Amino acid sequence: MSSLRVFFALIADTFQEASARWLLGGLFAISTLLILLFLFVLQVDVAAGAVSMLGVPSAFRRVYNIQHFVNVSYAWTCVGLYVFGTFLAVFASAGLVPSILEPGRIALLLSKPIGRTILLLGRYVGTLLIVILNTVYMVTGVWFIIAYKTNIWDRHFLLAIPVMIFVFAVLLCVVVFIGVLSESAALAVMVPVALSLISALLSQHQFMIKLLNSEWSRQLWMGLYWIIPKVFDLGHELHYFVLIDERSDWITPIWTSAVFGAVTLIASIVMFRKRDY
Amino acid sequence: MSTEYAIEADGLEKIYRARFGGREVKAVSNLTLRVPVGVKYGLLGPNGAGKTTFVKMLLSAVHPTAGHARLFGEYAQYTESRRRVGYLPENHRFPTYLTGAGMLNFYGALSGLSNYQRRKRIPGMLKLVGLSDWGNVRIKKYSKGMLQRLGLAQALIHHPRLLILDEPTDGVDPAGRREIHGILDRLIEKGVTVFINSHLLSEVQSFCEHVAIMRKGTLAVEGKITDLLAGAGFTINASRVPALYLNEIRAAGATVLRVLNGVSIQSPDSDHANLVMDKIRAAGGTIDSFAPSSASLEDLFLKATAERDD
Secondary structure (H helix, E strand, C coil): CHHHHHHHHHHHHHHHHHHHCCHHHHHHHHHHHHHHHHHHHCCCCHHHHHHHHCCCCHHHCCCCCHHHHHHHHHHHHHHHHHHHHHHHHHHHHCCHHHHHCCCCCHHHHHCCCCCHHHHHHHHHHHHHHHHHHHHHHHHHHHHHHHHHHHCCCCHHHHHHHHHHHHHHHHHHHHHHHHHHHHCCHHHHHHHHHHHHHHHHHHCCHHHHHHHCCCHHHHHHHHHHHHHCCCHHHHHHHHHHHHHHCCCCCCHHHHHHHHHHHHHHHHHHHHHHHHCCC | CCCCEEEEEEEEEEEEECCCCCCEEEEEEEEEEEEECCCEEEEECCCCCCHHHHHHHHCCCCCCCEEEEEECCEECCCHHHHHHEEEECCCCCCCCCCEHHHHHHHHHHHCCCCHHHHHHHHHHHHHHCCCHHHCCCEHHHCCHHHHHHHHHHHHHCCCCCEEEEECCCCCCCHHHHHHHHHHHHHHHHCCCEEEEECCCHHHHHHHCCEEEEEECCEEEEEEEHHHHHCCCCEEEEEECCCHHHHHHHHHCCCEEEEECCEEEEEECCHHHHHHHHHHHHHCCCEEEEEEECCCCHHHHHHHHHHCCCC
């Protein structure tokens, strides 16, 4: 009971800090702006959109019918939200872990009858909850506006919510790890963003291994591909799922990314427990 | 499980190792110390003596390289041992986004207090430290002295049996300092052990019963302040002593200072003091007063931290 109380207090403290630093308000304000953009600015009328596509040069015009146009619109909006929402969440949350490690603050926290694991997990879960709320609000809001305007209620779009939350949960493990290791918020942003970009590069492995001329470099490429969280692959799967509702190999990118996240989080906890403050 | 001591340190040692094979720094070395339950205990030492590292080892914020510490008989590394401890760190950084009451609520929850207990205790705690009117104000608007008092309230909210205070009156004005000492005195009456880490010698001398002085990570002096400051000889105040005799007294090994109505003579022991008084009387002088003299804590501190320098 006491541990649960402490855990909830740490989560509440994360919300209070995020609110005081304008992170909570900022996240929801940006999400609201995005929703308003879809509500007032973007032309999402199906017929008008399809007609306007006729003006696009033929090389880019791959829209053959209204249904396909709708699916393409949904898929690209979904992927856009996925990229935007994930990076926004990383930027917003990266300072929340190093902030509790500031000298003068961590010593007092550690003097309380709480375990270091609970202290770190409380921050992790608090940050994750903030992002979950924002993701649900942003994706649902955008989906609702598009669906209301087009009158096409494609629920595949909403899969972006769990995928974004999952990817953020994995990247947050990296934020925590870098935060504990370096106590630097800037580095805690840079590393997960860099890993996401690298994952895009590594996902081209089928093409790249043909270009690499040595066995060890091919193995290194594939090794990194399996280790690094598959931010790009999951976005790719999400895109195709919304677009054509098939070719969905979710299992591999999910379990490999989950293992990466779990190992990183456990390493963070071990390091945090051993460090002197 | 022993409960005779609030704090027990046995052979405590901390070596900080720089990353990538850098040099080692021994912050605390083979420190053995006992703090009895219910006393006011002061920890002194020059900068870098290892005081803060020692305190952090007690709170498990720093892991000892060797030895162990116990709080009320329970090993300090166990989470439960800290349930009976209240701590006010030096250079604290309280979350400035919280109000005074919000901060007490947060740290009260971390200390294991229920919602009901916190609601009940927070107004009383704010009143105790004179911040009743400031409970709903964000603490970024607090002065240094107010932050210290709020810090004391967070250390007390769960009714600890041991209070570890790092520079508790730092930034507090003399009236506020007196108030804090008053609060601590009332806690002592209730059986709370107060352990103060301070660089203010006068504060430790006036407030504490026991003192430990650390030097280069080791314990240089430890004991009751009255015992440690006793045995500094005797002071004789005399008048109408001829100058010729004063030279004789000086030659006999006494320190002679001219004061307003005569002289003050510092004698190392009772035999010597008797000899000096005989000489003064023989010369026609008058003994105005005679008392054992006590050294100040500053003298003791300087002696403890200076001698044995390599």
